[in-house]
Amino acid sequence: MRSTPSREPSVTTAPKTKSALVTERALLALGGDPAFITDLLGDLSEEYTHRAAHDGVPAARFWYVREMVRSTPHLIRNAIRHGTPSARARLAACMLAVVVTFSVLTLAWLTRNGPPASLVFGGGIVSDGIVVNNLGPVQLSMRVLDARGHRLERTEVRYQRISGAPIQVSTRGVIKCTRPGDAIVRASLAPLHRDFVIHCEPVRKIRDAGWGNFVVGGPAGTLTVDAIGLDSQPVTRIAARLRVEDSTIATLDSSGRLRPLRPGQTWIDIEIGDRRAGSFVTVYEPVRTFEGLRPDQRWVVAPIRLTRGASIRWPLPTGVFFLTFSADSSEVPPMRGFVGLGSGSSPTVQSPVNMTVAGLIMCTGGPERPDLLRAYCLARAPGATLILRYSGPGGPNEIVGSLALERQEQH
Amino acid sequence: MCGADLFYKLVVMPIVTLGALELTTLLAVARLRNEAYGLAIKRDLAARTGRDYSVGALYTTLQRLEDKGLLTSRHSEPLPVRGGRSRRHFTLTGAGARALREAERHAASIWAGIGKPLRPRLA
Numbered sequence: 001m002r003s004t005p006s007r008e009p010s011v012t013t014a015p016k017t018k019s020a021l022v023t024e025r026a027l028l029a030l031g032g033d034p035a036f037i038t039d040l041l042g043d044l045s046e047e048y049t050h051r052a053a054h055d056g057v058p059a060a061r062f063w064y065v066r067e068m069v070r071s072t073p074h075l076i077r078n079a080i081r082h083g084t085p086s087a088r089a090r091l092a093a094c095m096l097a098v099v100v101t102f103s104v105l106t107l108a109w110l111t112r113n114g115p116p117a118s119l120v121f122g123g124g125i126v127s128d129g130i131v132v133n134n135l136g137p138v139q140l141s142m143r144v145l146d147a148r149g150h151r152l153e154r155t156e157v158r159y160q161r162i163s164g165a166p167i168q169v170s171t172r173g174v175i176k177c178t179r180p181g182d183a184i185v186r187a188s189l190a191p192l193h194r195d196f197v198i199h200c201e202p203v204r205k206i207r208d209a210g211w212g213n214f215v216v217g218g219p220a221g222t223l224t225v226d227a228i229g230l231d232s233q234p235v236t237r238i239a240a241r242l243r244v245e246d247s248t249i250a251t252l253d254s255s256g257r258l259r260p261l262r263p264g265q266t267w268i269d270i271e272i273g274d275r276r277a278g279s280f281v282t283v284y285e286p287v288r289t290f291e292g293l294r295p296d297q298r299w300v301v302a303p304i305r306l307t308r309g310a311s312i313r314w315p316l317p318t319g320v321f322f323l324t325f326s327a328d329s330s331e332v333p334p335m336r337g338f339v340g341l342g343s344g345s346s347p348t349v350q351s352p353v354n355m356t357v358a359g360l361i362m363c364t365g366g367p368e369r370p371d372l373l374r375a376y377c378l379a380r381a382p383g384a385t386l387i388l389r390y391s392g393p394g395g396p397n398e399i400v401g402s403l404a405l406e407r408q409e410q411h
Numbered sequence: 412m413c414g415a416d417l418f419y420k421l422v423v424m425p426i427v428t429l430g431a432l433e434l435t436t437l438l439a440v441a442r443l444r445n446e447a448y449g450l451a452i453k454r455d456l457a458a459r460t461g462r463d464y465s466v467g468a469l470y471t472t473l474q475r476l477e478d479k480g481l482l483t484s485r486h487s488e489p490l491p492v493r494g495g496r497s498r499r500h501f502t503l504t505g506a507g508a509r510a511l512r513e514a515e516r517h518a519a520s521i522w523a524g525i526g527k528p529l530r531p532r533l534a
Contacts, residue, residue, distance in 0.1 A: 078471065
């Protein structure tokens with residue numbers, strides 16, 4: 001045994017294995033201390049030879065790899081301490097590559113797709129099948145999932161009508177409903193198949209989706225939509241798609257109920273089959289009176305309770321606005337249109353409820369509704385007054401309702 | 412000259428603090444004497460502590476002890492069993508021996524006053 005200076009790489013006289021040489025060169029290129037690497041690999045080789053002789057080559061290989069993995073943090077630390085800037089850059093790039101590769105592999109493993117395991121419906125589903133309200137051809141959207149619920153693309157699901165109404169079904173799942181009826185259709189993707197009911201309920205038109213008025217903090221409500229079939233009768237089984245244009249004003253929950261959120265107006269798109277319609281929704285802020293309204297209070301509604309012969313007088317804001325009175329009770333006889341016009345009081349039509357606007361204001365009647373008094377008003381200056389009087393003949397002793405004010409935006 | 416040496420020893424000699432692995436490694440080197448190279452130290456530590464330290468961890472510790480001046484090393488002739496690499500033998504330096512004595516004294520002082528057997532006193 002001879003002494004050599006510390007930290008100097010030893011002179012090799014015996015042959016090294018190819019993999020050990022590659023490992024040594026790679027570690028040196030990454031900036032590791034040559035003495036450290038030589039000592040470490042020498043010990044690993046010596047122990048590997050010993051274990052291969054006693055425990056067998058596979059066990060020795062396993063130990064070698066395990067030991068290299070366990071020593072990796074120390075090799076990295078050694079390379080950081082002893083490496084040149086370029087070697088450190090190589091090390092950083094190498095570590096980044098390892099981290100990225102590991103992340104990508106992990107992600108790929110977690111999101112990998114398995115073989116087809118189930119067929120599930122796409123849209124237009126009711127509890128016992130698929131409702132088709134289209135008059136034109138429509139593509140069935142059957143999803144193919146693997147056992148972990150991942151959606152599989154590029155799958156060739158085949159369709160076939162099994163029984164029921166004679167609807168047209170292509171092998172690729174395009175169906176055409178020419179008349180109402182139910183049919184059983186089979187979707188197949190070997191070795192899977194699933195039978196389901198197609199409810200053909202073609203909708204010819206959507207009739208009068210109408211208006212919807214809601215109050216902030218009030219109950220959620222449903223919009224009434226009449227879908228008319230080929231026989232001009234209402235269609236009872238419909239698969240409608242509803243979309244609120246401004247979901248900060250109102251939202252639709254999963255059961256299709258509209259929930260008012262803040263005062264404003266928005267539009268609801270209604271799509272049934274290949275027919276479309278819309279509904280205008282107004283959400284009002286509840287107030288006790290119209291007195292002292294702020295300019296930003298554009299949609300307000302106040303409760304009205306009038307006994308026979310009584311009246312209320314509220315000052316109106318300047319600007320352009322709609323006034324709408326609606327009675328809660330059906331006992332109030334039908335009324336026809338707006339009953340007060342122009343500057344100063346005006347005579348009214350025959351009605352137990354009389355809505356009059358007095359002052360420097362111009363009003364015109366709105367569209368006729370039997371249950372509404374509606375007016376479109378332009379108040380150029382302050383001082384206008386709204387008078388609501390219940391004369392009572394032929395009606396109950398007291399009427400209950402609400403008076404809504406919808407102010408137009410001022411530019 | 413004598414005074415300068417004395418001054419050097421009194422002023423420059425630092426108090427070396429040792430970690431647990433450093434202390435056990437230093438003790439293994441002291442125990443193995445001429446046979447203190449990486450693999451032998453690793454086996455000795457495994458036998459005495461029951462812990463299988465990785466080769467990387469061991470060489471990091473040995474290098475740190477050498478940097479502290481507690482160990483010195485020399486290389487043997489290349490050996491076929493090591494793939495043509497030589498063994499690196501470690502030897503305790505004077506500072507290493509003093510560090511061991513200091514560690515022993517320190518351990519004895521912190522254990523002083525603890526009676527045997529060590530049992531929790533019941534209230």
